[in-house]
Amino acid sequence: MASLAVVTGGNRGIGRAVCARLAADGYKVLLVARDPERGRRAAAELPGDVEPVTGDLTTVASVRRLAGELRSRCPRLDVLVHNAGLWPNRRVLTGDGVEESFAVNHLAPFLLNHLLEDRLGRVVQVSAGLYVKGRAEPGRTAVGADFSAVRTYADTKLCNLLTVPLFAERWREAGITIDAVHPGVIRTGLGDRRGPLGWLLKAVKRTWATPEEGAASVAALAAGTGSGRFFDQAREVPLQGPARDRELAARIWDEAEALTAAR
Numbered sequence: 001m002a003s004l005a006v007v008t009g010g011n012r013g014i015g016r017a018v019c020a021r022l023a024a025d026g027y028k029v030l031l032v033a034r035d036p037e038r039g040r041r042a043a044a045e046l047p048g049d050v051e052p053v054t055g056d057l058t059t060v061a062s063v064r065r066l067a068g069e070l071r072s073r074c075p076r077l078d079v080l081v082h083n084a085g086l087w088p089n090r091r092v093l094t095g096d097g098v099e100e101s102f103a104v105n106h107l108a109p110f111l112l113n114h115l116l117e118d119r120l121g122r123v124v125q126v127s128a129g130l131y132v133k134g135r136a137e138p139g140r141t142a143v144g145a146d147f148s149a150v151r152t153y154a155d156t157k158l159c160n161l162l163t164v165p166l167f168a169e170r171w172r173e174a175g176i177t178i179d180a181v182h183p184g185v186i187r188t189g190l191g192d193r194r195g196p197l198g199w200l201l202k203a204v205k206r207t208w209a210t211p212e213e214g215a216a217s218v219a220a221l222a223a224g225t226g227s228g229r230f231f232d233q234a235r236e237v238p239l240q241g242p243a244r245d246r247e248l249a250a251r252i253w254d255e256a257e258a259l260t261a262a263r
C-alpha cells in the first residue's frame with residue numbers, strides 16, 4: 001500500500017507543487033485546502049493519487065474539524081506537511097481573538113500535531129528564514145501587538161519554529177520525527193497586496209524561484225529520518241538567535257497549549 005502524505009495549503013503555491021512532487025514519488029496525497037472548490041480543482045489537475053480534503057486553519061474549532069476528518073480517513077499519516085501559511089497585510093483577529101497569521105502559522109500546526117500524534121510518522125514543517133527577524137513575545141505576538149506585516153509574519157514563524165525541537169523531544173520515544181525547512185524565496189501569492197506596493201512586489205517576484213523549486217527541499221524531507229533540525233532549502237543549518245532560547249520555547253509552548261486547549 002502507498003504511503004500517505006497530507007499537505008496543508010495544497011491548492012496553490014509551494015503546497016500545490018509539494019503535492020505534485022509527493023504524488024510523483026508514489027505517495028497517496030491528501031491535499032488540504034480551505035476552499036472546497038479550489039481544493040477539488042487543484043487535486044483534479046494534479047497527476048497521481050491526489051484527493052482533496054477541506055480544512056480551514058483559522059480557528060481552534062476549524063482545526064479540530066480538520067483533525068477529525070483526517071482521523072476518520074487515515075488510520076496512519078506517514079507524512080504531514082504543515083505548509084499553509086499567511087503573510088498578513090493588516091491586523092485581523094480571528095474568532096478566537098488571536099492575530100490571523102499567528103493562528104495559521106503557529107497555533108494550527110501546534111494543535112494538529114497534538115490531535116494527530118497517535119497516528120503520525122513524520123512531520124515536515126515549512127518554516128521561513130525570516131524567523132531570524134522575529135520576536136516571540138508571549139501575550140503580545142498572539143494578538144498582533146505592534147503589528148507590521150514583515151515583523152508579524154517573522155514573529156509567527158519564530159513562534160512556530162521554537163516548538164519544533166520540543167516536538168522532536170516529545171516524540172523521540174514514539175519514533176515520530178519532525179524537521180523544519182525554509183523553502184527559499186519563491187514566486188507565489190504569499191503577501192500579495194493591492195496598490196503601488198503590490199505592483200512593485202509583483203515585479204520583484206518575477207526574479208524569484210518557482211514553486212517547483214521551493215517544493216523540492218520540502219518534498220525531499222518527507223523521506224528524512226532525522227528530527228528537530230532546520231534546513232535552509234537542502235542544507236541543514238543551526239538555529240540562530242531566539243530560536244535557540246529554550247526558556248522562551250517553553251513559554252511559547254505553554255501559551256499555545258493554553259490558547260488551543262481552552263477552546
Ligand SMILES: NC(=O)c1ccc[n+]([C@@H]2O[C@H](COP(=O)([O-])OP(=O)(O)OC[C@H]3O[C@@H](n4cnc5c(N)ncnc54)[C@H](OP(=O)(O)O)[C@@H]3O)[C@@H](O)[C@H]2O)c1
Binds near residue numbers: 010013057189191
Ligand atoms: N514564498 C516564499 O518565498 C516563502 C518563503 C519562506 C517560507 N514560505 C512558506 O511557505 C509556505 C507556503 O507559502 P506559499 O509561498 O506557497 O504561499 P501562498 O501561495 O500564499 O499559499 C499559501 C497557502 O496557505 C493556505 N492558507 C492560508 N491561510 C489559510 C487558512 N486560514 N486555512 C487553510 N489554509 C490557509 C492558502 O489557502 P488559500 O488559497 O485558500 O488562501 C494557500 O493554499 C508558507 O508556510 C510560507 O510561510 C514561503
